[in-house]
Amino acid sequence: MPRVKGSPKKFVKSQANSNTWIFLMKGDSLESTEGVHPDMVKLRHPASNQTAMFVFSSGDATIQEVMTFDENKRSWFIDDNVRSDGKMHLSTPIDPIFLVLPYLRKSQQVMPLEQCLHDEDYPETSRLVKCQNLKLSLVADRKGDESLQAFKYNxxxxxxxxxxxxxxxxxxxxxxxxxxxxxxxxxxxxxxxxxxxxxxxxxxxxxxxxxxxxxxxxxxxxxxxxxxxPDDSEQKKRKLISPKETTEEKRPKKEAQSHEESPKNGALDLTKSEKPAKLPTVSKKDLARQKAAAGSKSITSFFKKK
Structure with a gap:
């Protein structure tokens, strides 16, 4: 499904080399603060459970998803260089609850958030704990002391x-x-x-x-x-038609006529008078041709051996 997103505010460009990526980043929170730059990491996508790219802001306060647009025969001109890889990467904000939700559902028990987010394949997942807008009370029940940060999926x-x-x-x-x-x-x-x-x-x-x-x-x-x-599959079901109506509609006219004319119980209907079949009429021209051709030999008779 197409997404409804706002327009990006910033254009971020790195130096033109073999590792150059073109990024459109939205939000002032992705600016570098105190020498700490935004960090791109790999996390588990909550829907596909596959690897996806995300960007943490400085201090891991916010997180954005990285979307890649790739078209054939596209390049970038950066200063005096040409970048053959014409991909464009766009970062868009995402609620961190979506990324934490699969781990909460998997645990199904009271567990500290840091322990719940432990993922050996994606170790950067634990950084989601620092996100400012991570309000887990909206999807889970908190147990014990507030400093413990233990939750159970609800x-x-x-x-x-x-x-x-x-x-x-x-x-x-x-x-x-x-x-x-x-x-x-x-x-x-x-x-x-x-x-x-x-x-x-x-x-x-x-x-x-x-x-x-x-x-x-x-x-x-x-x-x-x-x-x-409402489920579309239920609405698209066709109305049921009785077998009698179906067979009558699909029956050919000739079959219906022959059925009407066929004898009942294998016996002839003697109440109806049988009309003799009409012989085809011969025109005068056909009669004249028949008379002219009488007594003439076939053309193949001239080629027989004598």
């Missing part, structure tokens, strides 16, 4: 939090006038002059698809049911 809180996320995204999509109705699938990015881009249900389903980009498949299905959204 599905009801999670569903309520995700519902608010979906409603917020739906409001943004509606304000931007993006078409989300079934009749405007090819015009997702076309703004409607009449501001009639879809119904409330269609906006919620569209927003659910965007939020689901950061959710596991089973959690996305639970959220869909929690929102009481």
């Amino acid at each position: 599905e009801e809180k999670t569903m309520s939090w995700l519902k608010k996320k979906v409603e917020k995204v739906a409001d943004i999509v509606r304000q931007k006038g993006i078409h989300v109705s079934h009749g405007a699938v090819s015009a997702n990015f076309v703004k409607s002059s009449k501001h009639e881009g879809g119904t409330e249900t269609e906006y919620l389903k569209y927003a659910h698809g965007i939020v689901s980009e950061y959710l596991a498949e089973d959690l996305s299905k639970k959220l869909f049911q929690y929102l009481n959204l």
